[in-house]
Amino acid sequence: MEGAGRDTALEVRDLSRAFGVRKALDGVSLEVPSGAFLSIFGPNGAGKTTLVKVLTTLLNPTSGAASVCGLDVVAEAVALRHRIGLISHNPLLYPDLTAEENLLFFADLYGVQDAEERARELLEAVELDHRRLDLTRTFSRGMLQRLSIARALLHRPDVLFLDEPYSGLDPHAMDILDHLIAQIRGEHTFVMISHDLDKGLQLCSHALILASGRVVLYEERDALDEAAFKETYRATVGMGVA
Amino acid sequence: MDGLAWRQFKAILRKDIVMELRTREMVTSMGLYAILTMVVYQVALSEAGASLDVRLVMPGLIWVAFIFMSLLGLNRSFVHEKDQGCIEALLLAPIDRPVIFFSKFTGNLLFLLVVEVLSLPVFSFLFLQEQQGIANPVWMVGLVLLGASIGISGVGTLLATISVNTSGRDIMLAVLFVPLMYPLLRAAVGATFAAVIGGPASAALFWGWMAWVAAFDVIMLLVAFALYEFVIGA
Amino acid sequence: MKRRPIAEVMLALGGLITTAAFFMAFLWAPATVYPDGRINFSQKIFYFHVPVAEASFLVFFFTAFYGVRFLMTKDRRYDVMARVATEVTLFFVLLTMATGILWTRVEWGVWWQWEPRLTTYFIMTLLVIGYFVLRNSVEDDEKRATYAAAFGILAFIDAPISFFITRWVESIHPVVLAGGESSGLEPPMLITFIIAQVGMLMLGYAFYQMRLREEELHERLEALKISIGG
Known part of the structure; x- marks a missing residue:
């Protein structure tokens, strides 16, 4: 946690979350700089929602540690809640x-x-x-x-979590949401769960693919080979179905 | 920080009152339920005729109505938190979980007392008019109402938080709530009986039952309060 | 893992001891007589009914105890333990009700009487059944465990309150173990009773351990399934 200075928004170290034998998160580690836009992709049951719930203090990790804005999700939960906001598909x-x-x-x-x-x-x-x-x-x-x-x-808030904010919106409402996000983009760090690959890639600065609670791929948008990325994504989604 | 907790408490309570005044969901359904119960009582007692001293059964029947009526209200009190996912927004806010418990508890207690106080005169108007009415001072009945309603709302707030997350919400609350309420109900009926019937020993009996009510309230409220954080966060 | 054989030993021993107590009750322990001199045969059920009832309270304690442990640790094993303890409680509670009802029929001439101890026990039965109804209606594993723990704790605290509140007004249920003159247990009766009680507790422990092992095996099977599937 020493290195987590002002410019690291999220820091996740070997985070696991399990109940009994079922592991929703299995050794996830990642670091997201301040001001970044992280898009999280993955099939259903990959652990996307669980990861966001741990980061927003709604669930406690089973092992490992996570911090948002340098605040630990367990020990400093109340202070942390002052610094985050959530936009969900539920209003x-x-x-x-x-x-x-x-x-x-x-x-x-x-x-x-x-x-x-x-x-x-x-x-x-x-x-x-x-x-x-x-x-x-x-x-x-x-x-x-x-x-x-x-x-x-x-x-x-410093960090905004978006849980499939586009689902159920008509094209006009999506435009307005795009516009709003673009307006406030510079002032916040974003973490977005998305099923829409193109939309997620278009907005993000960092992309993360989760499958079965593990990190399959985590890269900066600029370093990303889009075709290869989509290939990996399809492979994991296929895996999730099987 | 304490100032914030107080502000949060007031905000949740005010929100519940504003929404209740707007929709009148809880009070209307509870009040209607109380009136319907009276009609059913009239039918149930109709064959007993003049030989029945209604005063002997009314203290018990009142609590039958109130306990089932409170089930109705308690269920409602969490449905609107759950349906739009608002409970998640509450949990996301920097709010100590006990604050949520106490504000929901206060709201439920308030609505329950309002309906009880409104329906009690109707009860005695319909059933106790020809009798001597209430033997002891009316404030004694008021005290039972308050004491029992505290216990009902305390345990009920916890159980409603659980049952709203189960399949078959309404029946689930009843299955959990009614047996847990047995001791409180027994004491409330005892105290109400003592207050209504009167007599030389009634004061001692009344305070004896009230001590039970108070003990139940204190113990169960503490336990419910301690368990709430776990239950609402689950 | 090491404790495993204990369950079998306890089962065998407990079975033996309760059977022994059963014979002792009929062959050795002196029969009580009514004031008019008739032999009180129905009293024999006391050697079965009371040990079962007390075992049920003891096992129910573990529902609450493991409930607390679960809430403190969020470790799923405690949830399994609490649930298994409640299953054993339910078994004992139903046995108590059944034997009690037989006795009231013979002694009081009715199957059921709203008498303090019966009432309390009826409430406790409802609470234990409610525990399982609750478990069956929650989808998510962790929610189910948390709610069940909370309800188990509340129920365990509620049961004694109902017990005492019903006794506050007059009781006609025999108070057997209160000591003093009314208890009047002769040594052979007391010994038989204690043996029956010990046997019953051993059986309770054995049931608990064996059910628990079954659950753990089930769990390991699930883990294997997942590891093969993933």
């Missing part, structure tokens, strides 16, 4: 609250100081300020996803 919003109430609620949970101002600012950024007094149950899928981005950014 994680209360349908019976208005857009603004939702944001103010989460602002309270994170102890955001200038809550009202921050909420208004973010509602403007995701172009929902005209709907801020409407219940989110009346929102379309795309609007919900935009609001959920605002929710994830409320407390100004």
Whole structure:
């Protein structure tokens, strides 16, 4: 952990996560620099979600260690939670609250100081300020996803986790999401789980393929041979099915 | 940090109250359930006729209604956290798990008490009018309501967190909740009976039962509180 | 691994001892008599019923104990132990209920009476059954283990409270082991009882160990399957 200075966003050392004989993660190690965009690929059951859950402190590792922003996922979980945000395919919003109430609620949970101002600012950024007094149950899928981005950014996190944020979005909503991610790209480190190979590759600076809880491939985007990468990916997906 | 925990507690409680005022899901369903139970009681007791002293059975029947009514409310209280995955967002926030427990517990207690306080006068209006009513001061019944509702909400909040993650939510909560509630229910019925019937020994009996209620509350609340962190994080 | 043969030894010994106690109960221990002088034959069930009941409480303790251990370590083995302990509890609980009901039928003339100890025991049966209903309705292994541990602990604390609260009002169930004049066990009766109790606990231990081994074998099979598949 000594070397984990300011410019390492994620550090994972020999991380395993098992319950009984089933190993969801099996000796995963990787390091992701600050400001990077990591895309995680892999077949179903490869351990992508488990890895993100460990990194977001929702699950504890069985062995090994992981830290985010230099904070240990077990020992410094509460401090770590202040520094991360999650955008999932689930909006994680209360349908019976208005857009603004939702944001103010989460602002309270994170102890955001200038809550009202921050909420208004973010509602403007995701172009929902005209709907801020409407219940989110009346929102379309795309609007919900935009609001959920605002929710994830409320407390100004350093690392943003995206769990298949594009799934279920129509092309227009996808464009808006692309645009939003491009806007905030420089200020955060991103970790994205993706089933969409092209989309994931297009956005990422680092690419990771997991299969059966192990790292199959981890490379920087620039050093990546796209054809070979896709070949490896197909091989692992095939493996996962068999 | 303590200031933040307090702010989080208030935020969750306020959110639950706002949502309840908006949808009236819990209070309406619980209240309707209480009224329907009274109708069923009327039918159930209809053949007993004048020979039955309703005052002897009402303290027990009230708690039958309340325990099943609370099952209904407790189930609801976690369904909206679960359905949109909001519970994950709660867990992701820098919030100590006990804060979640206490705010959900307070909310459940509040809704339960509201329905109980609203339905109790209707109960006594429908069933105890021709009798002498409640022999001892009414605050004694209030005290039983409060004491038992604390236990119901405490254990119920923990069990509802479990049952919302199981298949067959509603029946699961009942299967776990009712046998665990037996001691509390027994004491609550005893205390209510003592308060309603009165008599020379009733005060001693009442406080004896209330001591049981208090003991159950303290023990079970502590255990539920200790277990909550594990259960909600699972 | 080393403890393995103990289970077989305990099973054989426990079987032998409980059988011996059974014969002792009928042939050696003096029969009690009613006030009117008739022989109280149904009292013989005491040598079976009470040891089984006490074994059930003891084994249920391990449900809670391994539940706590599991929550502290998140080690799956403790979950298996807690579950196996609860299985043995269920077995003893059902035996207790069955023998108890036979006795109440003969003594009190009814199959069932809402009497403190019976009520408590009924609640405990429901709690143990609830434990398994809960286990069966959770998909995820770790969630299942955590919920079962939590419920096992709550249930184990709840059972004594129900026991004492029902005794707070008058009880008509015989209090056998309270000491004092009412217990009145003659030495041969006491010895027979103790032997039956020891035998029953040995059986309980043997059942537990053997079920546990079965589970571990199952586990190893799963591990092998996975290692072949991966």
